[in-house]
Every structure is written in C-alpha cells, then in structure tokens.
Amino acid sequence: MDVTFKIRRYNPEIPGKDKPYWQEYVLKDVEPTNRVLEMLHRVKWEQDGTLSFRRSCSSGICGSDAMRINGRNRLACKLLIRDVGAKIQVEPILGLPVIKDLIVDMEPFFDHYRSVMPFYVNNDPLPADGRERLQTADDRAIFDDTTNCILCACCTTSCPSFWANGKYVGPAAIVQAHRFIFDSRDQAAKDRIDILAEPDGVWRCRTVYNCTPACPRGISVTRAIGEVKLAIMRGSPKGIINPKDIPTHE
C-alpha cells in the first residue's frame, strides 16, 4: 500500500525553514504490519536525510520516540501502520520547546522528574544476614503498575494542565513519585507528599484522563495520581490504598 506522511518540520538553522511548516512524503510498498518508526526511517533514509527525530530501541522500552501521531501521543516504534491508516500526520509532542523537527527539549520534563525525589530512600541498617530486605508479594504488587514508566513523556505532554502551565510537575513525575510513595520499603514518602502538595504538584491535575490512554506502557496514570492525592489528603500512604478496593473503570 501507499502511505502519505504529513510531518511537522522546523529547522532553526535554515532560513525559510525556521518557522514550523508541514511537509508531505509518499511511501510505496508499505506493509500494514510495518512500524511507523520504520516508515519514518524510510522517509529519512530514502528521501530526506534532514528529517530529524529521536529513536533507539525500536521495541517500545527506551521511550525515545514519543510523537504526536494523528493527534495522539504514541511511541512511533510501538505503532503499526494498520493501526493508523494510510494518511499519517506526525508532530512533535506538545508543551515542550521544539528544537528541530520532531525533537523537543526534554530538559523541562526531566527537571520535573528530578524534583520529586525519584529515588529509593531507606536509612535503616542493612539486614544483619547481609541479604535482601523482605517485602511481601502483596506489598510489592501495590506499586507494580507505576514501575513500568519509561519516561517517554507521552502522558505529560498530553495533559492540558501541563500545556497551560509548564510549571506543573506533570503526570510522569507523579507516576515516578507514586512508585516510591507506595513502596513499603521506602522511607521518604512524607517528603514526596510535601513536594506534590505544593501548588504545582498534584492539584494541577484536573482529572482530564488524557494521560492514561496516552501511556504506551498501559499504566493507569490518572489512578496513580488519584492515589497520591488521597495520600496527601490522609497525610500518609501507609495502609490506605489497596488496589482491590479501587474500582477499575479505566
């Protein structure tokens, strides 16, 4: 089949191309099972080497190739042509400054990530037997969903609250904080809760639900944010959230 790509281009180095514009490319002999990323590579390799985008693993785990494809945030490597059809519009993800073509400045995103203490804290002495700390399978299951995050930014850059106010930490940072807040071994939940209770923390979330369908990892992002909100309201994460008690309507 033939596929037409309509791609948002921008190159600050070239006069005439230093304002965003659309460019179309037609590819022949495309298979429905081809990945969108592969087809972007064909455009770049066969037709126009100046087309610029990030990518690495091409199997949905590195999180490099988040793009807005036919109006939805997707990983280009995890999306097949048959799922988007023969006319494919590709833009950079929204809410972050565009550097060139589909490449955006990820620094504001990673700044938000770093601001929520996205690391494990446990200052207790290590077990005397020199082995692992114990954790029950049930306690481990509570935060399983949010350990899936690959920091691709699909969720954060689909969020109208983030588009409106870039100071909002955004869904991805909250997901990362959630992963630790609800880990029974971690001891810094209170600090993270305090950070996220600030005006640019979780309360900028208006439960629009864009983030959850945007997540290429299937994380229930809105639910994770809701659980953090609950933890803030109740002043503690411990013992209040049991996934079984929350209806799964997502």
Next chain:
Amino acid sequence: MQTHQFDAVIIGAGGAGLMAARYAVLGGAKVAVISKLYPSRSHTGAALGGIGAALGNLEEDKPLWHAYDTVKGGDYLTDQDAAMVLAEEAIDAVVELEHMGLPFDRTPEGRISQRRFGGHTSNFGEKPVRRACHSADRTGHMILQTLYQQCIKDDVKFFDEYHVVDLIMNNGKVAGVIAVQLGTGELHVFHAKALMFATGGWGRVWQISSNAHTLTGDGAAVLFRRGIPMQDMEFFQFHPTGLYGLGVLLTEGIRGEGGVLINGKGERFMEKYAPNIKDLASRDVVSRSIYLEVRAGNGVKGKNYVYLDIRPETVNRYLAEAGETRRIDDDHVRHALAETLDTCRTYVGVDPLTEPMPIQPTAHYAMGGIPTNVNAEVVLDANWTVLPGLYAAGECACVSAHGANRLGTNSLVDLVVFGRRGGMKMAEYVKQADFVPLPPNPAGEIEAELNRIRNNKGKSRAYELRNEMQQVMMDHVGVFREENGMKSAVESIKELRERYRNDVVIDDHGHKFNTDLMEAWELGCLLDLAQITAESAVARTESRGAHSREDFKDRDDVNWMVHTLATYKGSAAAIAGPINTELNFDKKVNLSLMEQDERFKPKARTY
C-alpha cells in the same frame, strides 16, 4: 570549543556506566557520565528475563555451580578467574540492587524470586536451577531505572546527548575524549585522568537484530582506531527467540517458565539436541538447532521460523510428562511475562495465551570486545599489560566471563559486578594519578572526519551501505559459517568501507541534532567492527560456542584455547585506507578453576 576537566569520565549510561559512576563518586572522584542518549534510554533497559545469582532462595544453589555453568556455557573459552568473580559477586551485587530499591518479584517468604534460565543448572549440570532473579520480565528496565535513580540521588554529573567520537592520547597515555554535543553540533573536550568505556554492543552489524538502532559499537571502534586491541570478535551471540521478521527479543524467561520450542511438524525438537535440559540449553545450541530444523524442512509453513509455545495447556502437558508437580495458568503468564504478551500482541497480533509465537534467531550480544582484566582495566596484549587510566565494562568489554557464548542473565551480572569493580578501581587510580597534558588541537582529526562526511559529494547513501553490510554479515558471519563465505564477507566489507570512505553522501549539512551525520559516522564504526569480526572468524579454524564452522565442525582444544586479539597498527580518528589488522593468538584462556577442580576441565559440551 569547550574543555571540561574531571577526574574520571564514564562514556555510556547503561548498567555498567551507571554502576561505575556511582562507585567512582562514592570513592571521592569528580566524575562525569557522557551518553549519546538520555540514560534512561540505554539498552540495559531492554533486558528482560533476569539477573543470575546463586541466592538459593527457592532451592539449593552455589556460586561454584554458577561459575561452572558460565564456563561450560562459554564453551571453555571463558576466563575462569573472571567467571568465579562474576558468580561470587553476583550475590552481593543483586542484594545491593535490592538495597537500592530495585523492585524484584518476591517469594512467599518475601525474598527475591528466582526462575530458571538457559544453561543454569545445579550440581554441575545435573538439572535446571532457579537462579535468575527477576522483576516480572522487565528486569533490565528496573536495573536501569534503579541505577539512574541512585545516581540522581548521589548527584552524579551527566552530559546527556553528548556523543563521544574520539579518544585523546598523548605519547601513548590516556588524556580524555572528544564528544559532539548533539543539540548544538559543537565539539567538547573532556580532559580526564581516567576513562571508562561502557558503550554497549554492535548488534546492528547484522540484519536481524534484537539491538537498538543506537548499538553501533562506537566505543569499541573509537578505541580500536587508537590502537587498542579487540578480543574474540568472532564470538557474537544469536539469541534463539527473536520475533519472526523483526528480531525483537522474546525473553528466555518464557522457556524458564516452561515454554517450549515446536517445529512445523508440531515436534518439541530440542529433545533431540539437548536431551537433558532441552529448551533450556545454551543459546548457541538452541539457535543452531533452530537453523538445523529449518534446513531439514521443519520450519513452520516451510519458512525459516519455528514456534515458541507458552500456552498453559502445552506447558502443563510437558510438565506432567516430565513428572513435575508445578503447573501454570493464564494469570501466572500474564504477570510473569507481561512484556512478552504486549510485544507479541503489538507487533505480530499474536496472543501467546492462545497461539504459539513465531520466532527466529536474532543477533543479540557481543561476547568479544575491549580486553580487560577483572578490575575492568583495559589490557593491551597477551601479557595482560594494563594501559593506565583506561577502563571498560559491560557488553563493549571482554573480561572474558562469557567466553564463546554468554549465558542468559549473565550480561546483567556482568554490568553490575564489573561496573562496580571498575568504578572502585578508578576512584583509587585518580587519587594517585596526574592529568596527562592535552596534545595541541586534540579535536582536529575528528573534526576533519565529521566535516568530510558532512560535505562529501558522493552517491552512496549511508543506509544503503549499512543494509548491504547487514545482509552480508547475516549470510556469511551468522549462526553457521564457512571459509569461502566468510572470506567473501571480508572482501564485501572492504569494498563497502571504501565506498564509505570515498562516496558517502548525506543530506543534512547543519549542526543542530544532525542525526543524518551521526548515523553516517556510526556506520563507519559498524563497518570497522564488521571487518575485524569477519577476519577474526576466518582465522579461527574450529567450532566453539557461537562460532560454528561447517568446515571445522569440532572444537580444537589443542590449538584454540586462546583468545583472539585483533589490533590496528596505527592511530587515527578515522582509518582512511584499508584496515590492516594484526591478529594475535598468544593470549591463553585462564584455567584457574580447573587447576583446583577437575570438573572445570574442558570436555564435550552436552545439555
């Protein structure tokens, strides 16, 4: 041009680089980590099934058994001192990862859960053992995340999206590296007392590959061009279970959970090739078995693939047949192999709970690479002469714990064990070492090379050359090899290199995020490594581990218990003419375990 100065610079932010960074920082060194990707994009994150360690949480296990499996899995080319370090320190390294917060799956007692994996056995090959510590089937993702998180906690300095393109030497001493800041195209000089290369593999040399597009062997190629030898390049692992047509990896953990390989006739063919542990034989053995089945006309629908079946009814039938009490159900598969289900559904529309998965072997892992000792110090020759200040760890390095074929899970062990050792050693080294002065105009040569590629007026587009290389290497330097094919591959690669040198052309002549330019530069790395891989393979006239020759079918322990060292006799940012490689076979395999224990003596390798 900006110049930065650090005690230690680590190139690559995957598992090995991050582990080394953390230990170098804790050791008091001023450290920078440079990576062409954001650290969380590193390919460690794509590792799936587990990290091996003889914790014995579910059944008896010992480091010595792990070392034995590693040596045998490596078809006795494994340096036995390195295998023992790996097996012993794996335990402590995995426990340390847990202490850093890694969310391992848990046993009913709350300990780290473990599963079976290919080639891992108890009591010297007696039966499969549960040794692979796992976090569902995204263990590598969790290791990468955890290490990156701890580096953020420890305030490690990162230079993200800086692409290292040359090594700076001065009078034979290590002085630093040159990197392109991708966002601006500007060259930066990193002046350092110690350097660690942790830049990963070069699986993109082959057409069907599990590797990221970015795994182009940059670090290894940069060092090779500056005269550092490359060891055992002929040994490259093909993972048996790549998704058919795509090469995307399906974890060995599927077979660890009980999954079986089935040919087009519906037979569980691994019973023929590895009667004892069957589908859990070493990867080289399983990949060859799949090729042999296909060659015998037993591929599915007459094509070059077979099935991997994890449907509980299939698995339970074979478990019952084997007299095992364990059974699996859909829920167990859904949790333990979540990534697998997602991958199959996304890419081939197959639901592994109701259909078998179509698979073929896929280029996966470099056993060879930059030679190091067990402290991750780079060594230059058969006498283990250390080049002070230069370190390597992870896939780009060859320590050689993996010998001729790596066992599943041992790559993750390698990262944390040797990354940690290297980090500690660097911290010690920089305390007593001085900076080697920078030579005049250290970036001149590489700048000229990048400008050559940027402005060259030719007709050969980089992707065409890359495709040709990948096809040639797949056809002639893949799972099965023979002399004429390999020699023709060497000639083809030489021609491609010449076209690359003289005729390459790119479209993007700019500076900001010039991915066209950097991809073309990376192709140069792939071509150099492809050539020495093929040359090393031609020279080794035996079959061992992943190097399987149809014209020399047997292992030859009389002549070939040695490592191959391939050295470029010169020093350049880019080798302009043909590469004249010197091959050396004087470096003997370390047999220290065998000297104490007969069971480590090379013998016929059966599973």
